[in-house]
Amino acid sequence: MPLFDVPEDDLFGPHNLPYGVFSPAGSAERTVGVRLGDHVLDAGAAALALGSPYAELLARPSLNPLLAAGRTAWSDVRRALTAWVTVPSHRETLAPLVHPLDSVTLHLPFEVADYVDFYASENHARNVGRIFRPDAADSLTPNWKHLPIGYHGRSGTVVVSGTDVVRPGGQRTAPAGAAPVFGPSARLDIEAEVGFVVGVPSAMGTPVPLSGFRDHVFGLCLLNDWSARDIQAWEYVPLGPFLGKSFATSVSAWITPLDALDEARVAPPGRTHPLLPYLDDADEEPGGYDLRISVALNGHVVSEPPFSTMYWTAAQQLAHMTVNGASLRTGDLYGSGTVSGPAEHQRGSLLELTWNGRDALELPDGKRTYLEDGDVVTMTAWAPGAGGVRVGLGEVTGRVVAERVDAERLQD
Amino acid sequence: MPLFDVPEDDLFGPHNLPYGVFSPAGSAERTVGVRLGDHVLDAGAAALALGSPYAELLARPSLNPLLAAGRTAWSDVRRALTAWVTVPSHRETLAPLVHPLDSVTLHLPFEVADYVDFYASENHARNVGRIFRPDAADSLTPNWKHLPIGYHGRSGTVVVSGTDVVRPGGQRTAPAGAAPVFGPSARLDIEAEVGFVVGVPSAMGTPVPLSGFRDHVFGLCLLNDWSARDIQAWEYVPLGPFLGKSFATSVSAWITPLDALDEARVAPPGRTHPLLPYLDDADEEPGGYDLRISVALNGHVVSEPPFSTMYWTAAQQLAHMTVNGASLRTGDLYGSGTVSGPAEHQRGSLLELTWNGRDALELPDGKRTYLEDGDVVTMTAWAPGAGGVRVGLGEVTGRVVAERVDAERLQD
Structure with a gap:
């Protein structure tokens, strides 16, 4: 199952996939990322590279659009991400979109309402x-x-x-x-x-x-x-x-x-x-x-x-x-x-x-x-x-x- | 001083000029308005019509840009608005931009943070x-x-x-x-x-x-x-x-x-x-x-x-x-x-x-x-x-x- 060199028992393996917002090294631009071991997958760029319709939820500077999309979308996006990081044929496409965690800047991932x-x-x-x-x-x-x-x-x-x-x-x-x-x-x-x-x-x-x-x-x-x-x-x-x-x-x-x-x-x-x-x-x-x-x-x-x-x-x-x-x-x-x-x-x-x-x-x-x-x-x-x-x-x-x-x- | 048929002693005369956000009758579009007696001046449209640089603060769907602009801008915009509603030569330009208060829909005028x-x-x-x-x-x-x-x-x-x-x-x-x-x-x-x-x-x-x-x-x-x-x-x-x-x-x-x-x-x-x-x-x-x-x-x-x-x-x-x-x-x-x-x-x-x-x-x-x-x-x-x-x-x-x-x- 694990790709991208994530050990089987990693706390942040493909079974987890938490969402955040990050800027890659040297950039001030914010985009949605998904944590995978001690790396971050640029989820928006991945969606765009794979022609996924979820790009509109993921290629965004905050989690708010994804949050607002609702439970069915949440499950669908998660299922898609799981496939992206586990199906070997995606590896070549996605490898350039994975950043070491310690190289990125992490931001407040959503706009807090109340x-x-x-x-x-x-x-x-x-x-x-x-x-x-x-x-x-x-x-x-x-x-x-x-x-x-x-x-x-x-x-x-x-x-x-x-x-x-x-x-x-x-x-x-x-x-x-x-x-x-x-x-x-x-x-x-x-x-x-x-x-x-x-x-x-x-x-x-x-x-x-x-x-x-x-x-x-x-x-x-x-x-x-x-x-x-x-x-x-x-x-x-x-x-x-x-x-x-x-x-x-x-x-x-x-x-x-x-x-x-x-x-x-x-x-x-x-x-x-x-x-x-x-x-x-x-x-x-x-x-x-x-x-x-x-x-x-x-x-x-x-x-x-x-x-x-x-x-x-x-x-x-x-x-x-x-x-x-x-x-x-x-x-x-x-x-x-x-x-x-x-x-x-x-x-x-x-x-x-x-x-x-x-x-x-x-x-x-x-x-x-x-x-x-x-x-x-x-x-x-x-x-x-x-x-x-x-x-x-x-x-x-x-x-x-x-x-x-x-x-x-x-x-x- | 008063134009637009506002009585001298009106509580909402040109000495007042409170700000709100409204939609004209038949429109769902929101824009900044200024109250004048029992009328509303479309402040954004007025700024555009008069070629004012304050259009960028007033032709907006919320007061937030004006709020963020700071005290100097607040005073400048207020001075400009006072001139617009009191200088007779503007009357012809602005008259079509004034709506009866009871014909418009009033909205929450700003996005409440905390x-x-x-x-x-x-x-x-x-x-x-x-x-x-x-x-x-x-x-x-x-x-x-x-x-x-x-x-x-x-x-x-x-x-x-x-x-x-x-x-x-x-x-x-x-x-x-x-x-x-x-x-x-x-x-x-x-x-x-x-x-x-x-x-x-x-x-x-x-x-x-x-x-x-x-x-x-x-x-x-x-x-x-x-x-x-x-x-x-x-x-x-x-x-x-x-x-x-x-x-x-x-x-x-x-x-x-x-x-x-x-x-x-x-x-x-x-x-x-x-x-x-x-x-x-x-x-x-x-x-x-x-x-x-x-x-x-x-x-x-x-x-x-x-x-x-x-x-x-x-x-x-x-x-x-x-x-x-x-x-x-x-x-x-x-x-x-x-x-x-x-x-x-x-x-x-x-x-x-x-x-x-x-x-x-x-x-x-x-x-x-x-x-x-x-x-x-x-x-x-x-x-x-x-x-x-x-x-x-x-x-x-x-x-x-x-x-x-x-x-x-x-x-x-």
């Missing part, structure tokens, strides 16, 4: 509750088991993997509880998440049912919801997170189509509370995904969150997000919420891993509670595929850089 | 605090006087004035406090707000100071932040409003440039707490706007909120929104938050006007607590202009229509 972030891991929500509301009778808020809690984030600051993240400035409470102070965040954190990418729009006033998930959602990616805990803690009552999150959200450069993850579908955890009909997935196909995430800080793995433990599924999140009649647009992105498993080494944020700074992580290059300037955070993941071959997700990585602006200058 | 909603009226925030947290020592949260509280909303459901609003379905708590129930919102409300439209983008990692307000913000409009109070109350802890707001946000079809509102600038209310340098506007030009808003329900005025009472200014909101390094994009829209004055008849929401349904409004066509299907809400406003001539803002109106989908069908 960005929503959920809060769907019970382990994460309970940890956060225990840390911030230690005296509460229940670590979960009363609504948590009845609906997937979510909020809108800033789509204009969604950036592609590899983009530096400037440490945000902002207000935080003074230790004495007096007037707030201003300065660079001292509690800069990560959140390991999975992002879902909407392809097909929906009409305003018409909710999307659970069964509509695969008709509307094209694929998924890894997502790092960078969070400034000190800014967030001071600002978030009563209207939720704002500046503590809006400075940057990183997504992987590769969008894995749902069709590549059929073998990874699993039932979500047992439900402890009855669900309203629009969220009740007892009779639906399994809505969970068995994605094994790994979080590395400066190259050292600090957490391995299992996505299969998420209480709320992406299909439930989509049904909830639209049940009030809110419409979907091509390019809508929604994050799962921080993925945290039940074990300590499965927690998806430094807030939980260090218990809000109480227990520093011991790394080979020193202790860490929250992120320091220069730190590099990299998330990777894989899922089980057919025949025991793993399906890789594109990494999401980012380096923290010092705040550029002196707070005093802002008085101008 | 939408943020603030909470900047002290009267409103105190009323909400008293209604929902009657036992709290202070009706304001501790952060309220230190920063303009805000959150991101859904930009994909921002709609133009005149669009019907489908009553949202959703979860709310049962009266007994048991499991939530599902159904159409029983507490559908309005929020009278002013929306600010960003023209010029900013770079990620670089905050915009208070003094940058007029370089980045093009103009303003009226905004109705439709709100389902029952859905909101159940969902909003801990991450803020989501489905209680995301079903629809209406904006007026006309964007009033800041340049038309110079005479309306006023100092905001005295500050009761010292502000951090990036928000301290003591030495800035006056940041408030004296806009007199009127809210009518089925044609009867129910409230007259004065925008001059807002504690936080739009310039402070912009500085706060970007102080963490979040970037701006052309088309970003931010709402002021509900405008409520100190008097009872100045409250900008039914929540406050009826004290959460306790005191029904007595209208000629019956009592109202929250909105019923078929209700029409219309907001209008004016501001003082030069020489005592008032500057009108475009109205924002919307009719509530019944939920289209039977809740049971959602189980599919």
Whole structure:
């Protein structure tokens, strides 16, 4: 099966074929690419070279036209690409259209319409509750088991993997509880998440049912919801997170189509509370995904969150997000919420891993509670595929850089 | 001065010239128009007819190119338009390019990038605090006087004035406090707000100071932040409003440039707490706007909120929104938050006007607590202009229509 020197057990073999947008070395032009091992196939050029009608979806500077094309087109294009990279007779035509991954520039693969972030891991929500509301009778808020809690984030600051993240400035409470102070965040954190990418729009006033998930959602990616805990803690009552999150959200450069993850579908955890009909997935196909995430800080793995433990599924999140009649647009992105498993080494944020700074992580290059300037955070993941071959997700990585602006200058 | 039969004291005379996007009768084509009395000048066609270089900004299907052009261009274009509609020699050329307002279709005038909603009226925030947290020592949260509280909303459901609003379905708590129930919102409300439209983008990692307000913000409009109070109350802890707001946000079809509102600038209310340098506007030009808003329900005025009472200014909101390094994009829209004055008849929401349904409004066509299907809400406003001539803002109106989908069908 494999062509182009991709080993049989490569995470990015022909069974995977995630989509991205790239510029070849020396060019500023953007076009759709498909990852194959540690190479990128220029998918638009391939379609043109082979006389494929899918050139109109692939020879484009963004994934949006493909996203908007819908499920039948998604399957047809994937089938065509699989043939192109596996049928030996295409090799001569396509070989010049394959670029080494490390020679190209990867871009944000689609234009983000609305960005929503959920809060769907019970382990994460309970940890956060225990840390911030230690005296509460229940670590979960009363609504948590009845609906997937979510909020809108800033789509204009969604950036592609590899983009530096400037440490945000902002207000935080003074230790004495007096007037707030201003300065660079001292509690800069990560959140390991999975992002879902909407392809097909929906009409305003018409909710999307659970069964509509695969008709509307094209694929998924890894997502790092960078969070400034000190800014967030001071600002978030009563209207939720704002500046503590809006400075940057990183997504992987590769969008894995749902069709590549059929073998990874699993039932979500047992439900402890009855669900309203629009969220009740007892009779639906399994809505969970068995994605094994790994979080590395400066190259050292600090957490391995299992996505299969998420209480709320992406299909439930989509049904909830639209049940009030809110419409979907091509390019809508929604994050799962921080993925945290039940074990300590499965927690998806430094807030939980260090218990809000109480227990520093011991790394080979020193202790860490929250992120320091220069730190590099990299998330990777894989899922089980057919025949025991793993399906890789594109990494999401980012380096923290010092705040550029002196707070005093802002008085101008 | 006035041409085209606009009376001297018209709210939309040549001193105003708000921008919109319209299609003439019988055409689906969109183009930029300027309102003049109860007529619309096809601004793009006018520029072409007069050989103006501004045709490239005006003969377009959206305001985005004009928004992105920046303050110098905004002033130049406005000066040119003022000449076109006031210099008699242009009348013969332009007369065929003027359409009766009631003959055209008005569209959403720009592509909304990110939408943020603030909470900047002290009267409103105190009323909400008293209604929902009657036992709290202070009706304001501790952060309220230190920063303009805000959150991101859904930009994909921002709609133009005149669009019907489908009553949202959703979860709310049962009266007994048991499991939530599902159904159409029983507490559908309005929020009278002013929306600010960003023209010029900013770079990620670089905050915009208070003094940058007029370089980045093009103009303003009226905004109705439709709100389902029952859905909101159940969902909003801990991450803020989501489905209680995301079903629809209406904006007026006309964007009033800041340049038309110079005479309306006023100092905001005295500050009761010292502000951090990036928000301290003591030495800035006056940041408030004296806009007199009127809210009518089925044609009867129910409230007259004065925008001059807002504690936080739009310039402070912009500085706060970007102080963490979040970037701006052309088309970003931010709402002021509900405008409520100190008097009872100045409250900008039914929540406050009826004290959460306790005191029904007595209208000629019956009592109202929250909105019923078929209700029409219309907001209008004016501001003082030069020489005592008032500057009108475009109205924002919307009719509530019944939920289209039977809740049971959602189980599919």
